[in-house]
Amino acid sequence: MFQKYANPTRFLKLANAILPWVAGLTVILIATGLYFAFAASPPDYQQGQTVRIMYVHVPSAWMAMFAYAFIVLASAVGLIWKHPVAHVSALAAAPIGACFTLICLTTGSLWGKPMWGTWWVWDARLTSVLVLFFLYLGFIALANAFDDAARGEKASAILALIGGVNLPIIKFSVDWWNTLHQPASVTKLGMPAVHSSMLIPLLLMAVGFTTLFFTLVIIRSRAELASRRINALRAARIHAEAGGG
Amino acid sequence: MTAFFALIGRDIRIALRQLSDTFIVIIFFVIAAALFPFGVGAEPNLLARMAPGILWVTALLSAMLSFDRLFQNDYEDGTLDLLVIAPQPLWMTALAKIAAHWITTGVPLLVAAPLIGVMLNLGPDGYGVLMVAMALGTAIISLTGALGAALTLGSRRSGVLLSLLVLPLVIPVLIFGAGAVEASIAGFPAAQQLLLLGGLLLACLVLCPWGCAIALKIAAE
Numbered sequence: 001m002f003q004k005y006a007n008p009t010r011f012l013k014l015a016n017a018i019l020p021w022v023a024g025l026t027v028i029l030i031a032t033g034l035y036f037a038f039a040a041s042p043p044d045y046q047q048g049q050t051v052r053i054m055y056v057h058v059p060s061a062w063m064a065m066f067a068y069a070f071i072v073l074a075s076a077v078g079l080i081w082k083h084p085v086a087h088v089s090a091l092a093a094a095p096i097g098a099c100f101t102l103i104c105l106t107t108g109s110l111w112g113k114p115m116w117g118t119w120w121v122w123d124a125r126l127t128s129v130l131v132l133f134f135l136y137l138g139f140i141a142l143a144n145a146f147d148d149a150a151r152g153e154k155a156s157a158i159l160a161l162i163g164g165v166n167l168p169i170i171k172f173s174v175d176w177w178n179t180l181h182q183p184a185s186v187t188k189l190g191m192p193a194v195h196s197s198m199l200i201p202l203l204l205m206a207v208g209f210t211t212l213f214f215t216l217v218i219i220r221s222r223a224e225l226a227s228r229r230i231n232a233l234r235a236a237r238i239h240a241e242a243g244g245g
Numbered sequence: 246m247t248a249f250f251a252l253i254g255r256d257i258r259i260a261l262r263q264l265s266d267t268f269i270v271i272i273f274f275v276i277a278a279a280l281f282p283f284g285v286g287a288e289p290n291l292l293a294r295m296a297p298g299i300l301w302v303t304a305l306l307s308a309m310l311s312f313d314r315l316f317q318n319d320y321e322d323g324t325l326d327l328l329v330i331a332p333q334p335l336w337m338t339a340l341a342k343i344a345a346h347w348i349t350t351g352v353p354l355l356v357a358a359p360l361i362g363v364m365l366n367l368g369p370d371g372y373g374v375l376m377v378a379m380a381l382g383t384a385i386i387s388l389t390g391a392l393g394a395a396l397t398l399g400s401r402r403s404g405v406l407l408s409l410l411v412l413p414l415v416i417p418v419l420i421f422g423a424g425a426v427e428a429s430i431a432g433f434p435a436a437q438q439l440l441l442l443g444g445l446l447l448a449c450l451v452l453c454p455w456g457c458a459i460a461l462k463i464a465a466e
Contacts, residue, residue: 131413131416134409134412134413135413137409138409138410138413141406141409141410142396142397142400142406142410145397145400145401145402145403145406146399146400146401147401151399151400151463151464152400154463155396155397155400155460155463158396158456158459158460158463159396159410161456162392162414162452162456163414165452166414169417169445169448170413170414170416170417172417173416173417173420173421173441174416174420176420177420177424
């Protein structure tokens, strides 16, 4: 199944067929999700209106992890089956995942100021997400650091796999460090069972963010494939002119 | 096995002939650690409390300076191509280079660490654990850093890029390494952290030379 879409033309055909559907779904889901989040859901009895930040914050945190898992998987497929489109989609997903991570950190910080009284705490979760953000930056930097694009995508694919192995270890050690250094400075706000009036917008937004992710991955992969084709055509023309001249 | 030790011997000989490279790393280690009292104040208790962290962070940063030469010279003069097509498995070659790197960089850092400990007023109970933790930790740093060096081989600004890739990956070493020293100063047993460091070292010992070999093969293509 993977092999079939190693051919960029076939992949583009599939991508073009899917794109309007996921894009449309994204618009509908996020629009209804935002309506529920801002208008049709109650403010929290403790957090007041700031609870509405959660409808963006939590889905983007999920997407931050989902996008990294996607990159690891795509990199593995790319390396194992020498699948060019898998590499392209991993590279396309990286800046999107980094953006979700940044959104997660920023909204969390905006929520933390009124709730915890500080923009940033070295809480285990916050720290892990920050490290995840660094891993994204490393991946993007390595992918773009070579003059030969093929080298960049292979090297960054290996890095993504290493990161994928290392991420649970980092998560574990950060949890461990956190319990060692600052016991219970931040109470975990014992999440009570979420009421459906809040769960519905949250789930709508989460699914909407997922389709948004795939929409953007398809658009970016398409752009990347197109730019490679332009480069190849340009190189071929220069070659032909030089040879024929 | 002969080739393995021959390669280690060759790399150590090269390092001995370019001793200034090793010295620069150690001098950076001392200078960077010496900056902290200027920044945070020279109060002995404060320094004693921060010493484990400062030692580990500066050791990490100084080690980062040493990785660009790990494969770079071999890559430029074509030795790497010969190592890749040599009959020895490439992971073994990578492991030999890493071992040589640890002997020429990790061990000097290890020797300099107690000196900096004295400068930072590290508690007397910390030194034994510091040496054990540093021995394990520098080996992990050598292994992970070699992976970063192999991945960034031939890239633009590989030195800075390498730090960007490797530093987030070695956060666990920092946590357990500094944690071990802190525990021993506070009078607790540090076995737990040291065992975790040992576990990390074993995992890296299996995975890093293998990853290095793949990255080197891609670089030599």
